[in-house]
Amino acid sequence: MLRASRWASDLTEAEFARVETGVFERQITAGQFVCHKGDPCDHWFGVIDGLLKLSSDMVSGKTATLTGVPPGGWFGEGSMLKTEPRRYDAIALRHSRVAFMRRETFQWLLDHSIVFNRFLLVQLNERLGQFIGMIESERLYDTDSRVARCLAVLFHPVLYPGLDDRLAISQEEIGHLAGISRQRTNRSLKMLENAGLLSIRYGGVRILDLDGLRRLGG
Numbered sequence: 001m002l003r004a005s006r007w008a009s010d011l012t013e014a015e016f017a018r019v020e021t022g023v024f025e026r027q028i029t030a031g032q033f034v035c036h037k038g039d040p041c042d043h044w045f046g047v048i049d050g051l052l053k054l055s056s057d058m059v060s061g062k063t064a065t066l067t068g069v070p071p072g073g074w075f076g077e078g079s080m081l082k083t084e085p086r087r088y089d090a091i092a093l094r095h096s097r098v099a100f101m102r103r104e105t106f107q108w109l110l111d112h113s114i115v116f117n118r119f120l121l122v123q124l125n126e127r128l129g130q131f132i133g134m135i136e137s138e139r140l141y142d143t144d145s146r147v148a149r150c151l152a153v154l155f156h157p158v159l160y161p162g163l164d165d166r167l168a169i170s171q172e173e174i175g176h177l178a179g180i181s182r183q184r185t186n187r188s189l190k191m192l193e194n195a196g197l198l199s200i201r202y203g204g205v206r207i208l209d210l211d212g213l214r215r216l217g218g
Contacts, residue, residue, distance in 0.1 A: 001048045001099060005074070006161055007119035015113055022105025028052075028098050034090035041079040041086055043100040047071050050096020051169060053176055056088045067130065067153060068093070068177040070167065073160040077120055078127070080106055093173045126158045133217075141217070143180055147188035148197070149217025150178040155210055168204040192216075 002008050002023060008016060025048065028034055034045060037056060047069050054066040054075065066088055069075055079086055080103065092098075109116040130153060141149070151174065155163055175185040189205070192198050197209045197216070207213065 001046065001072075004072070005046065006158075007074070007116055007123075010115045011113060015109070018108060019101070019105060022102045022108070024100050026098050026100060028092040028096045030092055030094045032092050034092065034096075034098055035076075035086050037086055037089050039086040041076065041083065042103050044074060044076050044080055044103075044106045045090065046074040046099040046101070048097040048099055050098075051093045051173060052096060052098070053091050053093050054088050055091065063179075065177055065179045067134070068150070068173075070154050070160050070163060072163065074123070077106075077123060081120075093176060122158060126156065130156065130159065143178075143184055144188045144191050145217050146178050146180070147174065147185060148192060148213045150174060151192075151198070151205065151207070152210060152213040152217050155207060165207045165210075166201070166204060167207070170203070 002016070002019065008019065011019065026034075028050070034052060035043075049071050051071075052069040052075075054069065056064045056066065069090075075090070076086075110120075133149065134153075151167075154160060154167060154169075171185050171189060172182050174189070175182045178185065178188075180188075189198070189200055192213070193200055195212070195216075197207070197212045199206045199208060
């Protein structure tokens with residue numbers, strides 16, 4: 001997974017060897033937390049396999065889902081750079097394998113690798129665009145568009161590279177990411193399928209028109 005990561009592809013052999021010593025893997029069961037809101041930012045995270053949800057829970061009981069992270073995605077760099085407490089929860093929606101990069105290794109790459117710094121600039125810019133679009137979608141678009149956007153984001157070529165046109169994701173998981181019920185998710189998926197944007201498969205979806213999903217999702 002490290003070798004396949006976009007940020008690692010241009011590291012020197014010495015740099016990559018340093019990274020390998022500073023990364024470990026954990027198995028995270030469905031419903032288990034990778035990190036909690038308020039935790040110290042000691043690691044940068046990468047999803048090897050599975051699916052995570054980033055969310056923020058309020059004292060009132062309300063939950064704001066920020067995004068999902070499929071295999072190949074790395075997250076948490078903003079908090080690492082600001083050295084502030086984690087501002088969201090990361091929860092496994094299914095059994096997942098997650099890579100943990102230690103803060104010392106992350107900081108060493110910042111200090112020694114121009115390639116890594118360039119990667120972070122692009123990553124942060126794309127993440128900003130993702131969240132601006134999410135706010136727009138939440139305030140201006142209907143539920144069908146929110147589901148379209150939720151799926152399109154998971155196929156972001158920069159943030160989550162390496163996915164083909166198929167994604168192993170349940171309707172319940174899509175509902176968690178879009179912040180709507182499973183029943184409403186089912187209706188939206190049927191609409192998107194009838195529009196020729198995707199096909200619903202057992203255990204997941206196949207994307208037929210990613211640009212169309214992006215247009216519908218705003």
